Amino acid sequence: MNKKRLLALCLGTAVAFSAISGCGGTxxxxxTPSNETDPKEEDNHSSGxxxxxxxxxxxxxxxxxxxxxxxxxxxxxxxxxxKEFNKIYxxxxxxxEPNVWDEYWTKLEAAATGxxxxxxxxxxxxxxxxxxxxxxxxxxxxxxxAAGIDxxxxxxxxxDQFDINxxxxxxxxxxxxxxxxxxxxxxxxxxxxxPTDDWTWEDMVSMAEKLTKPDGSVYGIAAPYDGQSxxxxxxxxxxxxxxxxxxxxxxxxxxxxxxxxxxxIDLQEAGLSPSQASLEETTADAQFLSGKVAMxxxxxxxxPTILESDLKDQVDCVEVPSINGQKGNTAxxxxxxxxxxxxxPDAAWAWVAFLAGEKANIMSAEMGAAIPALxxxxxxxxxxYPQYHLQSYVTAAEEYSYEYPASVNTAEWNQYEADxxxxxxxxxxxxxxxxxxxxxxxxxxxANE
Amino acid sequence: MIxxxxxxxGIFYFYPVLKVILDSFYHVGAFNKRSWCGLxxxxxxxxxxxxxxxxxxxxxxVLLIVPAMILIALxxxxxxxxxxxxxxxxxxxxxxxxxxMGAAVAMVWSWMYNGNYGIINAILNLFGxxxxxxxSNPDLALPAISVVSIWSTAGYNMIILLAGxxxxxxxxxxxxxIDGASRFxxxxxxxxxxxxxxxxxxxxxxxxxxxQMFDTIYMMISKSGLAMxxxxxxxxxxxxxxxxxxxxxxxxxxxxFLFVIIMIMTVIQMKGQSKWVNYE
Numbered sequence: 001m002n003k004k005r006l007l008a009l010c011l012g013t014a015v016a017f018s019a020i021s022g023c024g025g026t027x028x029x030x031x032t033p034s035n036e037t038d039p040k041e042e043d044n045h046s047s048g049x050x051x052x053x054x055x056x057x058x059x060x061x062x063x064x065x066x067x068x069x070x071x072x073x074x075x076x077x078x079x080x081x082x083k084e085f086n087k088i089y090x091x092x093x094x095x096x097e098p099n100v101w102d103e104y105w106t107k108l109e110a111a112a113t114g115x116x117x118x119x120x121x122x123x124x125x126x127x128x129x130x131x132x133x134x135x136x137x138x139x140x141x142x143x144x145x146a147a148g149i150d151x152x153x154x155x156x157x158x159x160d161q162f163d164i165n166x167x168x169x170x171x172x173x174x175x176x177x178x179x180x181x182x183x184x185x186x187x188x189x190x191x192x193x194x195p196t197d198d199w200t201w202e203d204m205v206s207m208a209e210k211l212t213k214p215d216g217s218v219y220g221i222a223a224p225y226d227g228q229s230x231x232x233x234x235x236x237x238x239x240x241x242x243x244x245x246x247x248x249x250x251x252x253x254x255x256x257x258x259x260x261x262x263x264x265i266d267l268q269e270a271g272l273s274p275s276q277a278s279l280e281e282t283t284a285d286a287q288f289l290s291g292k293v294a295m296x297x298x299x300x301x302x303x304p305t306i307l308e309s310d311l312k313d314q315v316d317c318v319e320v321p322s323i324n325g326q327k328g329n330t331a332x333x334x335x336x337x338x339x340x341x342x343x344x345p346d347a348a349w350a351w352v353a354f355l356a357g358e359k360a361n362i363m364s365a366e367m368g369a370a371i372p373a374l375x376x377x378x379x380x381x382x383x384x385y386p387q388y389h390l391q392s393y394v395t396a397a398e399e400y401s402y403e404y405p406a407s408v409n410t411a412e413w414n415q416y417e418a419d420x421x422x423x424x425x426x427x428x429x430x431x432x433x434x435x436x437x438x439x440x441x442x443x444x445x446x447a448n449e
Numbered sequence: 450m451i452x453x454x455x456x457x458x459g460i461f462y463f464y465p466v467l468k469v470i471l472d473s474f475y476h477v478g479a480f481n482k483r484s485w486c487g488l489x490x491x492x493x494x495x496x497x498x499x500x501x502x503x504x505x506x507x508x509x510x511v512l513l514i515v516p517a518m519i520l521i522a523l524x525x526x527x528x529x530x531x532x533x534x535x536x537x538x539x540x541x542x543x544x545x546x547x548x549x550m551g552a553a554v555a556m557v558w559s560w561m562y563n564g565n566y567g568i569i570n571a572i573l574n575l576f577g578x579x580x581x582x583x584x585s586n587p588d589l590a591l592p593a594i595s596v597v598s599i600w601s602t603a604g605y606n607m608i609i610l611l612a613g614x615x616x617x618x619x620x621x622x623x624x625x626x627i628d629g630a631s632r633f634x635x636x637x638x639x640x641x642x643x644x645x646x647x648x649x650x651x652x653x654x655x656x657x658x659x660x661q662m663f664d665t666i667y668m669m670i671s672k673s674g675l676a677m678x679x680x681x682x683x684x685x686x687x688x689x690x691x692x693x694x695x696x697x698x699x700x701x702x703x704x705x706f707l708f709v710i711i712m713i714m715t716v717i718q719m720k721g722q723s724k725w726v727n728y729e
Contacts, residue, residue, distance in 0.1 A: 134480040277582035418673040
């Protein structure tokens with residue numbers, strides 16, 4: 001009897017550890033050996049290329065650098081980068097640690113807490129303050145100056161985003177903006193003209209009405225709950241804000257902000273989009289690329305997915321439509337951060353500097369991995385795919401982009417955003433009640449920062 | 450001799466138990482920054498509507514899964530104990546889910562459930578029933594997950610019950626047959642009472658494992674999705690607090706609370722077993 005009780009007790013407690021031990025591991029197991037470079041291949045590489053070599057003898061740097069990132073679409077590009085990098089630093093081994101977006105931040109935080117964080121890893125605006133304040137990151141402003149890298153050559157908004165309390169923690173690697181992609185075949189079938197860069201939200205709605213088929217086989221547009229690729233852009237266009245400039249208050253209780261969200265809800269109510277439930281199971285870009293949706297708002301980072309799609313010859317993109325004459329776009333950049341705990345800071349820095357350099361940026365452009373951040377290289381990204389109107393992504397960044405809304409505890413209020421607004425997109429609650437409630441909760445979080 | 454086991458249990462079980470209990474009295478934020486907060490986590494927990502909802506969800510899982518699963522396992526076990534053809538084959542078939550990785554099971558089922566391309570909806574459509582978003586409709590998601598859980602655990606429990614049934618002495622059946630009892634009566638008056646020790650074991654273990662439901666929900670329901678609130682169990686809510694919201698202290702309090710609930714349930718069953726379990 002007692003033994004059984006003990007057994008039951010043990011089983012009962014297992015709950016706590018099954019979850020904890022389940023996420024103790026931070027590696028994916030999918031590591032990519034990087035020493036594949038065949039020295040004979042080096043013959044035809046351009047000798048005129050001036051790499052940012054840190055001003056030191058490159059042979060003296062050696063060691064292993066683990067590199068964590070979340071977008072596996074960029075892995076082919078990174079593998080090429082490693083080959084080029086090893087030509088300069090043959091003794092440095094870069095180990096790629098790919099993750100999926102959904103798990104990335106959970107794993108990164110667990111790894112940082114447990115002291116096993118990668119040496120170099122991707123960082124974004126919503127999370128930089130948390131990691132910088134948590135004393136996880138290595139400040140690199142001195143190394144940037146020593147290597148002669150000019151931060152003026154990178155988008156100012158993204159550079160500033162990685163500047164926390166006077167320390168620079170990352171060099172921007174790429175940036176992303178939002179465009180509307182449309183399926184030309186479905187437009188031809190419906191007999192309507194393709195959208196142009198000067199179109200308005202009303203144009204988009206009337207096109208969506210014509211494109212939506214009554215039997216539910218094709219929807220005119222996808223209107224999912226999505227901040228960066230969706231309502232953030234229209235909120236900016238409507239003159240609203242997600243978070244105030246001083247990052248002290250929420251913008252969700254403002255009429256302008258709510259107007260920028262309501263226009264998406266109207267699309268859902270009119271039946272022009274697959275339901276929120278449907279879009280949750282199959283994302284907007286997946287439904288668009290399977291021909292189920294005729295128009296979708298898609299970020300520039302998804303270009304590799306589009307290029308691999310069966311529909312790649314039937315689609316094109318255009319700038320987002322204007323609302324009341326205004327356009328808005330969320331420009332958001334990633335950077336490479338170095339862990340404070342890294343055992344090989346020089347090797348880690350060499351890799352970060354290489355990725356910030358011209359060669360890596362141009363390769364990113366040509367392989368379509370992402371819009372590279374270095375000044376002048378974005379055009380190469382546009383030129384690499386002349387079949388699409390990719391210029392509209394760059395125009396968005398240059399002419400009407402807004403900073404990605406973030407504060408110290410962004411993840412926490414992002415959660416409240418999802419909790420409240422998803423129900424609005426699912427047409428379960430009304431926007432005003434939900435957004436006002438959200439603003440209250442978000443203000444509480446911001447007050448504690 | 451027992452040192453390896455003791456050390457293993459110590460490191461992976463007893464130390465974490467103490468640590469979780471200790472942590473439940475702290476605010477533990479991102480990167481393990483902590484400060485003592487006494488009973489605040491517990492006070493907050495008892496006032497947290499989401500906690501109560503996840504506890505309610507957990508109870509729903511138990512009520513949906515445990516009885517149905519045990520019934521199915523019992524029926525399968527007695528069928529496979531009779532003289533039907535190819536019973537070894539069927540025993541293997543029913544046991545396969547138990548040796549399949551939980552994550553793989555969840556992935557395959559979520560494709561089958563998919564609202565746009567899933568096979569289950571394709572079959573429903575054949576009968577003129579419109580497609581359902583099984584995993585994002587809050588009303589359907591919990592039953593949908595329960596089905597997966599029943600499917601994946603019934604086979605394992607069937608084997609345990611089958612062993613129990615086979616342990617029943619033939620003499621009881623012979624005596625019952627001589628007295629003219631039909632197959633049906635033999636089942637209810639001989640098999641059922643004598644398999645209760647195995648049933649008791651199955652009941653306790655499946656109750657505990659259902660109270661700890663995690664992987665199926667975590668894998669199948671999209672994070673902070675529409676159906677999350679209506680489907681998350683206590684353990685999922687614990688996980689999200691600990692690893693997604695960086696509130697490890699609060700999460701520890703949740704784990705301790707769940708531990709107490711499971712312990713009470715188990716004690717009640719232990720006390721109750723003399724009323725219905727027959728040891729030969």
